Amino acid sequence: MLNTLKSSFREIKRYPSAIVGSVIVILMVIFAIYTVIALPYTQAITLWRGGEDVWYMNPKYAPPEWTNWFKTKKEPVSFNVSTEDGKMKKVVTDLSADSKSIKMTYTFNFNADNYPQDVMLYFTNTYQDKQPFVDVVMTKPDGEKITIYQGGASAQQNIRFSQEQKLIKRYPTETPMQGLFSDPKQKTLTPLKGNYQITVTGTTFEKDSDINVQFVFFGTVYGLAGTDMNRRDLTISLMWGTPIALAFGLIGSLGTLILTMIIAAIGAWYGGWVDGLIQRITEINLVLPFLPILIMVGTFFSRSIWVILGTAILLSIFTGQIKSYRAIFMQIRESGYIEAAKAYGASDFRIIFRYLIPRMIPLLIPGLISSVPSFVFLEATLAVLGLGDPVLPTWGKMINDADVHAALFKGYYYWMVEPAVLLMVTGLGFAMLGFALDRVFNPKLREM
Amino acid sequence: MADKPLLLVDDLVLYFRTTTGVVRAVDHVNFSLDYNKAVVVVGESGCGKSSLTKAILRLLPRNVDTYSGKVYLEGKDVMTYNEEEFRLKVRWVGMSMVPQAAMNSLNPVIKVGEQVAEPALIHMGVTKTEAIDLVRKMFQHVGVPEVFIDRYPFELSGGMRQRVAIAMALVTSPNLIILDEPTSALDVLTQANIFNVLKRIKKELGTSFILITHDIATSSELADEVAVMYAGQIVELNDAHAFFKEPLHPYSRKLMASVPRLRTEKEPEFILGQPPSLVDLPKGCRFSARCPLKFNRCVEDPPVIVKDGRTVRCWLYA
Numbered sequence: 001m002l003n004t005l006k007s008s009f010r011e012i013k014r015y016p017s018a019i020v021g022s023v024i025v026i027l028m029v030i031f032a033i034y035t036v037i038a039l040p041y042t043q044a045i046t047l048w049r050g051g052e053d054v055w056y057m058n059p060k061y062a063p064p065e066w067t068n069w070f071k072t073k074k075e076p077v078s079f080n081v082s083t084e085d086g087k088m089k090k091v092v093t094d095l096s097a098d099s100k101s102i103k104m105t106y107t108f109n110f111n112a113d114n115y116p117q118d119v120m121l122y123f124t125n126t127y128q129d130k131q132p133f134v135d136v137v138m139t140k141p142d143g144e145k146i147t148i149y150q151g152g153a154s155a156q157q158n159i160r161f162s163q164e165q166k167l168i169k170r171y172p173t174e175t176p177m178q179g180l181f182s183d184p185k186q187k188t189l190t191p192l193k194g195n196y197q198i199t200v201t202g203t204t205f206e207k208d209s210d211i212n213v214q215f216v217f218f219g220t221v222y223g224l225a226g227t228d229m230n231r232r233d234l235t236i237s238l239m240w241g242t243p244i245a246l247a248f249g250l251i252g253s254l255g256t257l258i259l260t261m262i263i264a265a266i267g268a269w270y271g272g273w274v275d276g277l278i279q280r281i282t283e284i285n286l287v288l289p290f291l292p293i294l295i296m297v298g299t300f301f302s303r304s305i306w307v308i309l310g311t312a313i314l315l316s317i318f319t320g321q322i323k324s325y326r327a328i329f330m331q332i333r334e335s336g337y338i339e340a341a342k343a344y345g346a347s348d349f350r351i352i353f354r355y356l357i358p359r360m361i362p363l364l365i366p367g368l369i370s371s372v373p374s375f376v377f378l379e380a381t382l383a384v385l386g387l388g389d390p391v392l393p394t395w396g397k398m399i400n401d402a403d404v405h406a407a408l409f410k411g412y413y414y415w416m417v418e419p420a421v422l423l424m425v426t427g428l429g430f431a432m433l434g435f436a437l438d439r440v441f442n443p444k445l446r447e448m
Numbered sequence: 449m450a451d452k453p454l455l456l457v458d459d460l461v462l463y464f465r466t467t468t469g470v471v472r473a474v475d476h477v478n479f480s481l482d483y484n485k486a487v488v489v490v491g492e493s494g495c496g497k498s499s500l501t502k503a504i505l506r507l508l509p510r511n512v513d514t515y516s517g518k519v520y521l522e523g524k525d526v527m528t529y530n531e532e533e534f535r536l537k538v539r540w541v542g543m544s545m546v547p548q549a550a551m552n553s554l555n556p557v558i559k560v561g562e563q564v565a566e567p568a569l570i571h572m573g574v575t576k577t578e579a580i581d582l583v584r585k586m587f588q589h590v591g592v593p594e595v596f597i598d599r600y601p602f603e604l605s606g607g608m609r610q611r612v613a614i615a616m617a618l619v620t621s622p623n624l625i626i627l628d629e630p631t632s633a634l635d636v637l638t639q640a641n642i643f644n645v646l647k648r649i650k651k652e653l654g655t656s657f658i659l660i661t662h663d664i665a666t667s668s669e670l671a672d673e674v675a676v677m678y679a680g681q682i683v684e685l686n687d688a689h690a691f692f693k694e695p696l697h698p699y700s701r702k703l704m705a706s707v708p709r710l711r712t713e714k715e716p717e718f719i720l721g722q723p724p725s726l727v728d729l730p731k732g733c734r735f736s737a738r739c740p741l742k743f744n745r746c747v748e749d750p751p752v753i754v755k756d757g758r759t760v761r762c763w764l765y766a
């Protein structure tokens with residue numbers, strides 16, 4: 001058996017498509033394993049369904065950062081820094097026994113040809129009764145200092161620059177963002193490139209009072225995969241889509257093929273009414289529509305991915321495949337060694353599982369591999385139709401979200417293209433490997 | 449036990465249903481076989497020899513029309529057993545079989561060692577290692593080198609495969625082995641070898657054989673008794689010595705005359721015509737249409753004549 005496997009591998013190596021296919025499949029498996037380890041399920045679900053508290057730092061509808069490579073007009077990249085992570089400088093000077101002056105600065109290079117969505121400051125202040133006083137100033141590359149906010153800061157004070165009255169009054173004709181990041185010397189709106197500095201000067205009036213601030217720059221591009229309508233980082237669903245798609249595809253295809261094979265073998269071996277019943281069920285199932293039944297189950301019963309998977313497997317067992325397997329088993333059933341096995345008293349169970357089914361396995365492997373994509377696509381199809389598992393982040397769910405929010409109409413192509421490309425690559429990988437395996441295991445096809 | 453024969457077949461009937469009618473493949477067959485004896489069953493193709501073995505081992509196809517009679521194995525009526533009892537108590541325990549075309553009776557995806565061990569695993573409740581030890585012993589008996597245990601059937605020559613099939617029949621040490629044309633499709637040297645193996649097994653293990661063959665000459669060395677089948681019936685059952693010296697039934701005589709002889713100038717004879725169709729049998733003696741000694745009474749069904757322990761179905765001896 002090991003030798004046959006070895007020679008099969010040697011045989012597989014002769015097909016470039018098999019190499020490409022297996023590289024894709026292996027990379028996907030590695031990526032899936034990495035995802036499950038690096039971003040455990042509970043953490044992924046928190047990040048995916050956590051709510052605004054988790055996502056507030058991300059811009060909305062932001063394409064991935066690498067889209068800048070293909071653009072002549074660069075988009076501003078999102079980032080966030082805080083005094084707590086040390087990237088924002090914090091200098092504390094004592095004014096008196098109870099009072100401190102805290103100066104927090106951060107300089108960043110703004111080099112884009114478009115304006116950011118927004119800029120925000122999130123304060124985390126500690127005090128008993130007396131609120132600290134803060135003074136927020138932005139210094140532009142040309143030296144102009146613009147005061148954005150002056151006043152008390154509560155424990156959870158947020159300053160949204162686009163809605164600050166000072167800025168709105170200062171820039172009556174344009175938006176605060178356009179005003180803040182434009183070159184005032186130009187007639188038309190032109191972003192002013194260079195180093196900007198945000199300076200937050202706070203004064204506390206209590207002994208243990210402290211000020212911490214997080215500075216969030218909502219650019220128009222974000223991260224590796226971009227964000228969706230909920231400011232969610234799409235890498236989460238792209239990453240978690242991989243193990244889910246692989247698990248769904250492999251379980252679906254393995255479950256279907258193994259059950260089909262066993263049922264076909266039982267039918268072929270016992271014959272009579274058992275075989276008749278299996279064949280009649282198959283014929284009825286063949287005329288039943290597959291997807292509508294799944295949609296019905298999803299609508300009326302459960303949208304859990306496992307229920308859908310189970311139903312899909314059940315419906316896929318009794319298909320044309322069972323007939324072709326049965327035909328092959330009928331042929332094997334009549335061979336001399338099966339009659340010999342019957343003669344030496346092998347039980348029906350032994351004949352089916354030890355003699356009939358092992359003959360089938362080489363024929364099964366290519367089918368197993370090439371039917372994986374159909375299950376992966378099935379999951380995506382159901383998700384696109386709005387019947388995806390509501391909990392899990394999957395590729396299909398992403399496409400569904402993108403579709404619901406008119407991503408293509410509004411130009412958020414990344415949102416739909418990313419999962420679609422991954423789906424296509426998955427399908428391609430398994431199909432290429434499957435077709436090559438088919439040639440290796442079914443030598444008759446080689447002539448073609 | 450000694451007073452009872454190892455195998456007693458009493459009025460065994462096996463008819464098949466086909467589109468053209470009922471095929472009477474085994475038609476009221478009686479014979480018995482003692483411990484450590486070999487009976488050789490000869491006859492033309494299609495006379496029901498293989499069906500007889502199938503009827504004895506109850507390996508029935510789906511289109512059985514009638515299956516009746518009694519088969520006593522070591523005194524027990526095995527025909528009353530149900531399928532499961534029969535599988536566990538008779539097959540390979542009481543008697544085993546080397547099937548026709550034994551070369552194809554080995555599973556191509558299982559190593560021959562494991563294949564031979566299968567009956568032992570099924571019937572003797574042994575572990576796999578014990579079974580393989582047993583296989584090693586059986587391979588010695590039949591003259592297969594031990595290294596073949598780890599080979600696949602396609603790596604073996606025809607003769608070796610035949611020996612492996614015999615080893616498989618021996619592995620549970622049954623008292624009776626049915627061999628269905630064990631040497632067809634083998635060269636004469638290998639045939640002789642196989643018969644030597646069988647002779648040795650008979651001597652060393654005391655096994656009885658039902659040997660179905662076309663090869664009358666070679667099988668004469670092994671035979672204690674000879675049964676001649678014609679059109680589903682045993683037309684002659686005779687002691688081997690007596691049979692080879694003087695066959696009784698006209699069909700047997702013709703059959704013996706068709707065996708080529710080395711030192712005589714005599715051309716091998718043949719029998720004109722064909723055996724009757726088993727669907728549409730003649731009313732009288734089934735051989736009457738081809739019999740050179742046919743006379744009027746032959747249109748009646750011939751009697752079963754028993755004389756000096758010889759059984760013959762012919763009016764000549766009435």
